[in-house]
Amino acid sequence: MLENLSPDVLPRLLRRTTLWAMGVGLIAFIISCYLAPVLGSFGIFIGVGLAIFNFRFLDRQAAKVELKGEQSTKAVRRQMGAKTLSRLGVITGIVILAIVVQAPLGIGIVVGLVLYQLTFVVNVMRVVAKSGGAE
Numbered sequence: 001m002l003e004n005l006s007p008d009v010l011p012r013l014l015r016r017t018t019l020w021a022m023g024v025g026l027i028a029f030i031i032s033c034y035l036a037p038v039l040g041s042f043g044i045f046i047g048v049g050l051a052i053f054n055f056r057f058l059d060r061q062a063a064k065v066e067l068k069g070e071q072s073t074k075a076v077r078r079q080m081g082a083k084t085l086s087r088l089g090v091i092t093g094i095v096i097l098a099i100v101v102q103a104p105l106g107i108g109i110v111v112g113l114v115l116y117q118l119t120f121v122v123n124v125m126r127v128v129a130k131s132g133g134a135e
Contacts, residue, residue, distance in 0.1 A: 014055065014059060018055075021119040024115050024118075025048035025115055029041050029044050032111075040104035040108035042105065043104065043108020043109040043110075045112065046098075046108070047109040047110060047111060047115070047116070048112040048113075048115060050091050050094065050113060051112065051117065052116065054087055054088070054091060055116075057087060058084065061083055094109070
């Protein structure tokens with residue numbers, strides 16, 4: 001779906017997603033300060049930050065792969081897959097460690113990661129709908 005969009009749309013999509021995720025994270029932080037432990041509220045900020053960190057690294061990694069010119073699809077997948085697996089492994093390790101040490105903090109991190117993904121999906125749906133929808 002995204003490959004049919006013009007190249008100038010993707011940077012705006014990433015920027016909009018990041019800004020929306022920070023806003024949604026702030027609102028969730030304020031709400032969770034009243035409804036949940038403070039560590040859970042802080043975890044939401046950490047989760048949104050980890051998601052932004054992951055997405056920015058993915059963006060840089062994809063840009064580097066494209067700059068290398070013609071490569072087989074299998075080589076590109078292997079190159080991106082190993083780095084992505086490492087990055088997601090580190091994030092998963094952070095979440096599990098946080099849950100073991102302080103459960104509210106770990107749950108808050110998971111909530112922050114989910115909030116970022118939800119804002120990303122909503123922004124992608126919005127861009128696709130504006131460009132004529134999926135075929």
